[in-house]
Amino acid sequence: MAEYAVELRNVSKFFGSVAAVRNVTLGIREGEFFSLLGPSGCGKTTTLRLIAGFELPTAGEVYIGGELQGDTPPYRRPVNTVFQNYALFPHMTVYENVAFGLRMRRLPENEIRRQVHEALEMVRLSGLERRRPRELSGGQQQRVALARALVNRPRVLLLDEPLGALDQKLRRAMQLELKNLQQQVGITFIYVTHDQEEAMTMSDRIAVMDQGAILQVGTPAEIYECPASRFVADFIGETNLLEGKVVEVWDHHALVLVDGARMVCGAVPEGVRVGQRVTVAIRPERISLHAQPPGPLAIPGIVRDVVYTGADIRYMVRMADRVTVLVRSPNTGNGSTPHFLRNETVYLSWRPESARLLVA
Amino acid sequence: MKLPNKARAGNRSRRASGLLRHGLTAHGVLCYVFLYLPILVLVAFSFNASRYSGLWRGFTLQWYEALFSNAALGAALRTSLVVALASTAISTVLGTAVALGLERFAFRFRPLMDVLLYLPIIIPDIAMAVMLLLFFVLTRVPLGVGTIVVSHVAFNVSYVALVVRARLAYFDISLEEAAQDLYADEWQTFRRVTLPLLMPGILGGALLAFTLSLDDFVIAFFVSGPGATTLPLRVYSMIKLGVTPEINALSSLMLLASIGLIALSGALSRR
Ligand SMILES: Nc1ncnc2c1ncn2[C@@H]1O[C@H](COP(=O)(O)OP(=O)(O)O)[C@@H](O)[C@H]1O
Ligand SMILES: [Mg+2]
Numbered sequence: 001m002a003e004y005a006v007e008l009r010n011v012s013k014f015f016g017s018v019a020a021v022r023n024v025t026l027g028i029r030e031g032e033f034f035s036l037l038g039p040s041g042c043g044k045t046t047t048l049r050l051i052a053g054f055e056l057p058t059a060g061e062v063y064i065g066g067e068l069q070g071d072t073p074p075y076r077r078p079v080n081t082v083f084q085n086y087a088l089f090p091h092m093t094v095y096e097n098v099a100f101g102l103r104m105r106r107l108p109e110n111e112i113r114r115q116v117h118e119a120l121e122m123v124r125l126s127g128l129e130r131r132r133p134r135e136l137s138g139g140q141q142q143r144v145a146l147a148r149a150l151v152n153r154p155r156v157l158l159l160d161e162p163l164g165a166l167d168q169k170l171r172r173a174m175q176l177e178l179k180n181l182q183q184q185v186g187i188t189f190i191y192v193t194h195d196q197e198e199a200m201t202m203s204d205r206i207a208v209m210d211q212g213a214i215l216q217v218g219t220p221a222e223i224y225e226c227p228a229s230r231f232v233a234d235f236i237g238e239t240n241l242l243e244g245k246v247v248e249v250w251d252h253h254a255l256v257l258v259d260g261a262r263m264v265c266g267a268v269p270e271g272v273r274v275g276q277r278v279t280v281a282i283r284p285e286r287i288s289l290h291a292q293p294p295g296p297l298a299i300p301g302i303v304r305d306v307v308y309t310g311a312d313i314r315y316m317v318r319m320a321d322r323v324t325v326l327v328r329s330p331n332t333g334n335g336s337t338p339h340f341l342r343n344e345t346v347y348l349s350w351r352p353e354s355a356r357l358l359v360a
Numbered sequence: 361m362k363l364p365n366k367a368r369a370g371n372r373s374r375r376a377s378g379l380l381r382h383g384l385t386a387h388g389v390l391c392y393v394f395l396y397l398p399i400l401v402l403v404a405f406s407f408n409a410s411r412y413s414g415l416w417r418g419f420t421l422q423w424y425e426a427l428f429s430n431a432a433l434g435a436a437l438r439t440s441l442v443v444a445l446a447s448t449a450i451s452t453v454l455g456t457a458v459a460l461g462l463e464r465f466a467f468r469f470r471p472l473m474d475v476l477l478y479l480p481i482i483i484p485d486i487a488m489a490v491m492l493l494l495f496f497v498l499t500r501v502p503l504g505v506g507t508i509v510v511s512h513v514a515f516n517v518s519y520v521a522l523v524v525r526a527r528l529a530y531f532d533i534s535l536e537e538a539a540q541d542l543y544a545d546e547w548q549t550f551r552r553v554t555l556p557l558l559m560p561g562i563l564g565g566a567l568l569a570f571t572l573s574l575d576d577f578v579i580a581f582f583v584s585g586p587g588a589t590t591l592p593l594r595v596y597s598m599i600k601l602g603v604t605p606e607i608n609a610l611s612s613l614m615l616l617a618s619i620g621l622i623a624l625s626g627a628l629s630r631r
Contacts, residue, residue: 083537
C-alpha cells in the first residue's frame with residue numbers, strides 16, 4: 001500500500017498570470033480526515049480540483065494511491081467529489097442521482113438497488129428516493145450529494161465547503177455527523193473550508209493555506225498551540241499579536257520589549273538574534289489577571305472594557321501606552337478567577353511557553 | 361369651503377393622473393382591437409353562409425368541407441409539411457451543435473462567427489431570397505423541394521442556435537463536472553446530463569423552426585421550382601382570383617396551428 005492516499009509534489013497552478021496554487025507539497029495519509037483551511041480565494045478549491053482532475057497542474061505532480069495522475073481525466077480517477085453547490089442532477093430523482101456512478105460503472109441493476117438503498121440509509125434519507133432535488137431542503141440536498149459520492153466507495157472523498165450553505169445549527173450537527181460517517185466508512189476525506197472552527201472540530205490534520213501556498217500542516221492542537229507564523233496564529237482562533245524587539249536570548253527563551261513592557265517568551269525558534277523585530281503571540285485565554293502582582297514578571301495594565309459573553313468574560317486591558325490586549329477569563333462562578341471592573345488596575349501574567357515568538 | 365392651496369393642487373394632479381390612466385387604458389385596448397379585430401372578422405367569415413357578400417347569412421361549415429376536398433391544397437399542405445419537417449430536423453441538429461460550439465469553446469474567430477450566425481435573422485427575407493436564388497442558379501442546382509429545404513435550413517439554424525444558446529447560458533457547468541466525477545466519459549456526460557437538460561431549449565428551437573418554415577412565403581416564392589408549391593404559395597395563387605371563404609377557413613386553421621405551436625414552444629423553453 002502506498003504511503004499516502006494523495007500526494008502533491010511541488011504542484012503549481014496558474015490561471016494566466018494569477019498563481020492560484022504555488023509550489024504545494026503535501027501528503028495525505030490513508031483514512032485521514034484532512035482539511036484545507038484558508039481565507040476565500042486562497043486556492044483551496046483549485047487544489048481540490050487538481051486532485052479530482054478538473055484542472056491539470058501547470059507544474060508538479062499529483063499522485064493518488066501512489067500512482068502518478070498526469071492528465072488522467074476525472075472519470076478515471078478513484079476519487080469522488082461533494083461539490084460546493086452540491087451539483088445534483090435536477091432532471092433525476094434522488095435514487096437516480098445516487099445510482100449514477102454505479103450505472104456508469106455498469107454494475108448489475110439489483111446490486112445498484114442494494115447499494116443505493118444502503119447509501120441513502122447511511123445518510124438517513126430512506127423514503128425520499130422518488131423526490132427531485134428541488135423538492136428537498138438544503139440539508140437533505142447536502143446528504144444526497146454525500147450519498148451520491150460515498151456510494152462509489154472512492155479511495156478518497158473530496159468535499160468543497162459542503163456545509164457552507166447550511167444554517168449555523170444544522171452545520172454543527174452535520175459536522176459531527178460527517179466526522180462519524182468518515183470514521184465509520186474509513187475513507188480518506190479531504191475537506192475544504194474557510195471556517196477554522198469547523199476544521200478544528202473535524203480534522204485529524206489541517207493544512208493552512210494563504211495566497212496559494214501552504215503555510216503549516218499539523219494536527220488541530222499543533223496548529224493552535226504552535227502556529228508557525230503570524231498569519232496562522234491570527235487565522236486560527238483569537239490571538240494577541242504584539243510587535244516588539246528582542247533584548248535578550250537564552251536557551252529557547254527571549255526577553256522582548258513591547259512598547260515599554262518587558263515580556264518573557266518561552267517558545268523561541270532557532271536563529272533569533274538580539275535586536276531583531278519580532279511578534280509575540282499570546283492566546284487571550286492563556287493570560288490571567290491579578291489584583292496584586294503575582295511575581296516580578298507581571299505586567300501592570302488598566303481595564304478599558306469588560307464584555308460578559310456567558311461562558312467567559314472578555315477584558316480589553318491597556319498594557320502600555322499603545323498596546324491593548326484581549327484577555328479571556330473563564331466564568332467559573334466559584335471565585336477561582338477574580339472579576340474586575342472598568343478602569344481598575346490589574347496585573348497580567350502568563351507562563352513563558354504561552355508567549356510564542358514569531359518571526360514570519 | 362376654501363381648501364388650502366396645497367390640497368387643491370393635490371386634487372388637481374390626482375384628477376390629471378386619473379385622466380392619464382384612463383387614456384392609457386383606452387390606448388391599450390385600441391391597440392389590441394387593431395391587432396385582433398381583423399383576425400376575429402376573418403375567423404367569423406369562415407363560418408359565414410354567404411359566398412360573396414360581407415353580410416352575415418348564417419352559420420355553416422361548408423367552407424371547411426370544401427377545403428378538405430380540395431386536392432391541390434392537400435398536395436400543397438403535404439409539400440409544406442415535408443419541407444418543415446426536413447428543415448426542422450436538419451437545422452435543429454446543426455443549430456444545437458453550433459450553439460454548443462460557440463458557447464463552450466474559445467477560438468480565434470468566435471466574435472465574427474457570432475455575428476455571422478445572427479445575420480440571417482436580421483437581414484430582410486427578400487434579400488435572403490434573392491441571394492439564395494442566385495446561389496442556386498450559379499451552382500446549377502435544380503429548383504424544387506430540395507432547394508426550399510436548404511433555404512429554410514439556412515435561416516432556421518440561426519433561430520435554433522439562438523434559443524439553445526439562451527438555455528446554455530444558464531447551464532451549470534458543475535453538473536457536467538459532477539457527471540465526470542461519477543465516471544461518465546465525455547459522451548456519457550453529454551447524453552445523460554447535457555442533452556436532457558438542454559432538451560426543452562432544443563425542442564423550443566425546433567418548434568420555432570417548424571413554425572417559421574410553415575410560415576415562409578417570400579423565400580419559398582423565389583427558390584421553389586415549378587413543381588414544388590408550399591401552402592402559402594398555393595394560397596397566394598388562389599387569392600389572385602379573389603378572397604373566397606375557403607381561404608378564410610384555411611387561414612383560420614393555420615392560425616390555430618400556429619398558436620398551438622407557439623404556445624407549445626413557449627411552454628417547453630420555460631421548463
Ligand atoms: N478558472 C479560473 N480562472 C481564473 N482564475 C481562477 C480560476 N479559478 C480560480 N481562480 C483564481 O484562483 C484563486 C484561487 O481560487 P480558489 O481556488 O477558488 O480559492 P478558494 O477556493 O480558496 O476560495 C483566486 O484568485 C481565483 O480568482
Ligand atoms: Mg472555494
